[in-house]
Amino acid sequence: MTSADSNLPAGLVIPDVLPASALDADTEAFDVVVVGFGIAGGCAALEAARAGARVLLLERAAVHGGTSSMSGGHFYLGGGTAVQQATGHEDSVEAMVDYLMASTKDPDEEKIRAYCEGSVAHFDWLEDLGFEFERSYFPGKAVIQPGTEGLMFTGNEKVWPYREKVAPAPRGHKVPVPGDTEGTRIVMDLLREHVEKEGVEVRYETGATNLVVDGDPDTGRVVGLAWKSFDRTGLVRAGSVVVAAGGFVMNADMVARYTPALGSKLFTLGSTYDDGLGIRLGESVGAALEHMDEPFITAPFYPPSSRCKGIIVNRDGERFVAEDSYHARTSYHVMKQPDAVAYLIVDSEHLGEDHMPLVPLKDGFETIEEMEAGLGMPAGALVRTVTRYNENAARGEDPDFHKHPDWLAPQTAGPWAVLDLSLGVALYAGFTIGGMATTVDGQVRRTDGSVVPGLYAAGACASNIAQDGNGYCSGTQLGEGSFFGRRAGRHAAG
Ligand SMILES: Cc1cc2nc3c(=O)[nH]c(=O)nc-3n(C[C@H](O)[C@H](O)[C@H](O)COP(=O)(O)OP(=O)(O)OC[C@H]3O[C@@H](n4cnc5c(N)ncnc54)[C@H](O)[C@@H]3O)c2cc1C
Known part of the structure; x- marks a missing residue:
């Protein structure tokens, strides 16, 4: 699937691999070339430079930071x-x-x-x-x-x-910044200072376009890359290349192919250049891809925390997840319900005053019987579910989903509110999780497990610890991107 396959949607085209003969004696050379100045690329470049390598860091945007700078921290x-x-x-x-x-x-x-x-x-x-x-x-x-x-x-x-x-x-x-977004910008600004201090050459508005391979593209060594800056193009020779170019949530063709769940009913979280080009550069030299079909999707229904004491049911009036789960885990299970329909039911005592705007109030009801009818649920189903939950909660137990006793409370104080957690109603947002298969040192692996000599990947274009929304912990992407980015940089420099 290279650019020669003209019938492919543009977003799935895999860049051509260039032969080593494209490089000549005058081609500039670096020990390590890092693609992308987000958290992973910044950490890789810094560690490579601290290990003594001559490092070039290419960033397609006009400024450092990528999605990392948008993130909460x-x-x-x-x-x-x-x-x-x-x-x-x-x-x-x-x-x-x-x-x-x-x-x-x-x-x-x-x-x-x-x-x-x-x-x-x-x-x-x-x-x-x-x-x-x-x-x-x-x-x-x-x-x-x-x-x-x-x-x-x-x-x-x-x-x-x-x-x-x-x-x-x-x-x-x-990070010590209030609020939900852009907290990580302080880390990215500090990384920029350190990267510059260590003598990394950073070129903005310069995107990697192709890899250069010595030998057969399926077995040879990555020895450089081609870049584009506005209408200028060029080549650089590299001892190693670290691809840290972000995820693919902004590439509609890749999303349709791998994670259709991130489709039109969702708000995609990412920066412009989360278009999967880094992953496709890896594919051009045989990188295996992992967990590409697993998105992170969420529509948190708290704060206030007290709402976790309510119950979540599907359109049949049945519970399906412990309501104290991390919000991406709850959302993961909502997506698996018939038509991804789900409701959070909370009594007056636990609704709280704050309002989480992502999950709208559907209606209020004087009785559970009315609610069941109003939501078009099978007769008796919701009444049964709420009665059972309330009886068990009064004893501090949840034999069905094992919700932690801290979050158990009978929902008996009417009227009751219904918050609509259904896909297409609640504002779900998401990003991609999968990427290139790598070793513990960030070397890119092929499907047979062998490594692509000279090629590393880190951050959202690589697959490491975060693998699906069911198990995701907030902080894993920045944590693993920085941690494995550093390892990749050190290994690439060695
Ligand atoms: C609103 C929001 C909040 C989030 N909050 C958190 C959180 O609190 N904790 C957490 O762990 N995760 C969070 N995430 C996820 C996390 O931000 C990302 O997974 C992480 O920042 C990815 O880092 P990265 O270095 O791989 O990619 P990025 O930070 O996106 O960096 C990749 C860089 O590569 C550049 N690039 C792309 N293609 C090329 C190319 N061909 N040549 C050169 N450069 C290129 C891009 O312009 C970009 O600057 C959040 C995400 C969002 C959107």
């Missing part, structure tokens, strides 16, 4: 970070490994172990860039803590069955 870190210690939360490498092994769809133990064993040092490395995660803890349920608290639960650690397997610890570390 959760980094999933643990094993006893300074914030965990200061706020009295016990954690260990083993607990973090066990949790990620248990909650990941197809866990790669080598990567998970490396990530957890290196997590405290990585936390310190991030702070050494020049900022400090606040030594404070946010105890509520929120998408992101509203203030600058440094730590909160951002996964399913306290959700059944994980809490029974591993002692829960909060690992969502947030």
Whole structure:
């Protein structure tokens, strides 16, 4: 599927591979060329330069940051970070490994172990860039803590069955910027300062377009790349290339092919250049792709936290998920319901005053019987579900979905509100998770498991720890992008 296959939709075209003969004695040369200045590429370039390599960093946009700069600023870190210690939360490498092994769809133990064993040092490395995660803890349920608290639960650690397997610890570390978006910009600005200080040559408005391979494209070594800047094009010779060019949520053709769930009923989260070109560059030299069909999709229905005490049912009036799950896990299960229809039912005592605008109020009802009829559910189904939930909740139990006792409360104080969690009504947003298969050091793998010599991938164009919405913990993308980006940079430099 190269540009020669003219019938392909434009977004699926795989760039041609150029032969090494395209490079000549005058072609400029670097030890490491990094493609993309988001969190993964910035970390890769910095570590490669600190390891002594001559590094070129290409960024297609006019400014550094990519999607990373838009993001809220959760980094999933643990094993006893300074914030965990200061706020009295016990954690260990083993607990973090066990949790990620248990909650990941197809866990790669080598990567998970490396990530957890290196997590405290990585936390310190991030702070050494020049900022400090606040030594404070946010105890509520929120998408992101509203203030600058440094730590909160951002996964399913306290959700059944994980809490029974591993002692829960909060690992969502947030940069000290209030609000839901653009917190990571401070990290990206610091990365830019450090990258420049270490002598990395950064070229903006310059996008990689093709890889150059010495030998057969399916077996040869990546030895350089072609680039384009407005109407200028050029070539660069590279000891190694690190592709850190982001995900593919903005490429409608790739979304249709791999993750149709991220289709028209959703709001896509990403920057312009999340168009999957990095992944297609990898494919041009035989990169295997992993978890491409797994999106991160969410429409959080809290805050206020009290809404987690309500119940979520499908159009048949049946519960299907523990309502205290991380919001992407809840959303993952909504998507699997008939027609992706779901309702959150909360009584007057637990509705709370704040309103989460992403999940609209459908209606209020004086009785559950009226609600059942009003929602067109099978006769008796919702009444049965609510009665059973309330009876069990009164005893602090949830034998059906094992919701944590902290979030159990009978929903008996009418009138009752129905918030519409259905796809197409609630404002679901999402981004892609899958990408190139890589080793623990970021080397790109082919389908037979062998590595593509000279090619590395990191961040949202690579597949590492985050694998699906069911197990996703907020902070994994920035956490693994920075962590494995650093490893890729060091390995590429060596
Ligand atoms: C609103 C929002 C909030 C989020 N919050 C969080 C959070 O709190 N925690 C978390 O872990 N994750 C979060 N995410 C996800 C996370 O931001 C991304 O997964 C992560 O930033 C990806 O980093 P990256 O370095 O791989 O890609 P990016 O940051 O997108 O960087 C890739 C760069 O490559 C450039 N590029 C693309 N193609 C080329 C090319 N051919 N040549 C040169 N350059 C190229 C792009 O312009 C871009 O600058 C959030 C996402 C969004 C949208």
